[in-house]
Amino acid sequence: MAERDPDLLVVGGGTAGIVGATSAASAGARVVLVERAATGGECLWTGCVPSKALLAAAAAAAAARGAARYGVDAGPVSVDGARVLEHVRAAVAAVAPVDSPEALGAQGVRVLSGTARLVGRRGRRLVADVDGQRLVAGQVLLATGAAPLLPDVPGLRQPGASRVLTSETLWDGPGLPGELVVLGGGGVGCEVSQALARLGSRVVLVERGERLLSGEDPQAGEAVADALRADGVRVLLGAEAAELRGGHLLLRPSARAGRRAQQVPASVPAPVLLVAAGRAPRSRGVGLEELGVALEQSGAVVVDALGRTTAPGVWAAGDVTGPPFWTHTAGVDASVAALNAVLGLRRRRATTVPRVVFTDPEVAAVGPATAAGQPGTRTVGHDHVDRAVADGRTDGFVRTRVDRRGRLVAVTAVGPRAGEVLAEGALAVDRRLRFASLFSTTHAYPTYADGFWNGAVGAARESLGSPAARRALAVAVGLRRRWLQR
Structure with missing residues (x-):
């Protein structure tokens, strides 16, 4: 094997790619990681880090407004959206060096900037093209992540008078939106709705289901809905987007609206529309079909409990394998897959997965x-x-x-x-x-x-308190009493 040929080629430099690459390198494997943009991925640049920094600013505003109930008078609260975004970007900049190519190089991972595509095999090894450079790797770990999903709503891709944002583009502006509609009542939609409302934005949250956080305990969804309303969010349940037109989002009752159908307005002003309607795995254009890597209809890469795909030598971890789209799951599963790949182990992917929605x-x-x-x-x-x-x-x-x-x-x-x-x-x-x-x-x-x-x-x-336990305890107490009376 040529000196430049790795034992493991990692495609994608987000959480899964970084953890998988460093895990394999720590085991003594030669590792090359290819990232077409910036290492750190969605979590660092557009997900976990910026969103939690935004939530911290929002919590500070809410705490100041609510301080009077503790006997502390803080006075009127003023929010400077530009400075809030400066805080967000500073948090990202502080974390970025940990995920940098230099930091990965110090851990034994060679980082290449470019787009990787799997183009064939050479014996048992896999051949990849990285912007014209050929690499021959013993194993490949796919960690290409996922992208925000845009639902098939007329006008969404040609918004006209509205500005359409996702979790990836929310951070691009010079300030915070003054008025917006958030489409989707999952974790991302709830977190962003509450944060922006606390920071002074007028927010309407549109969810097609009967409650927020539909995958969790119903009482939890109700608690979050109550909290959002208390923070000024207009929560519309059982409503779905019909069309984006003329700066307004046209609505209709969803199939799950039930008794809420009469409460769904015909439209709401949407100068800004933030789409938080899920994520789609990034699996296209990597050469997977030619190698026989099976994909689900959603585009998610099919993997087994060890992290193997249906193609020999090709492994996958993180968001590209489909939900749940959690950073901690991506890291754990990538470490398992990478070590299985380079050491021939049979460790299994995580089955107990905690999840948190960081609303208040x-x-x-x-x-x-x-x-x-x-x-x-x-x-x-x-x-x-x-x-x-x-x-x-x-x-x-x-x-x-x-x-x-x-x-x-x-x-x-x-x-x-x-x-x-x-x-x-x-x-x-x-x-x-x-x-x-x-x-x-x-x-x-x-x-x-x-x-x-x-x-x-x-x-x-x-x-x-069971009958058997109470009988046993009664016997024990009685024996002890008689012993003390001797």
């Missing part, structure tokens, strides 16, 4: 979506969590679900710091622990995690 309140969950009344569920409201009472944030809850053997299978947390509260629950679900067994671990007090721990205490007490 946050919504964090692991396992199947919970719902009140499901068998095995237990709910602890924040009115029973002392830290939440002290903070005046008793609107949240923690809901857990166990199987017939008392093992934790799902957790939903709603409230401040819900993503952190979820960590212990994710570990318990992943390790198939009995929920009641967690009560014996001492937890710091007072924290928002008390809701989860209080649930474990309740589960333990319930197990001790």
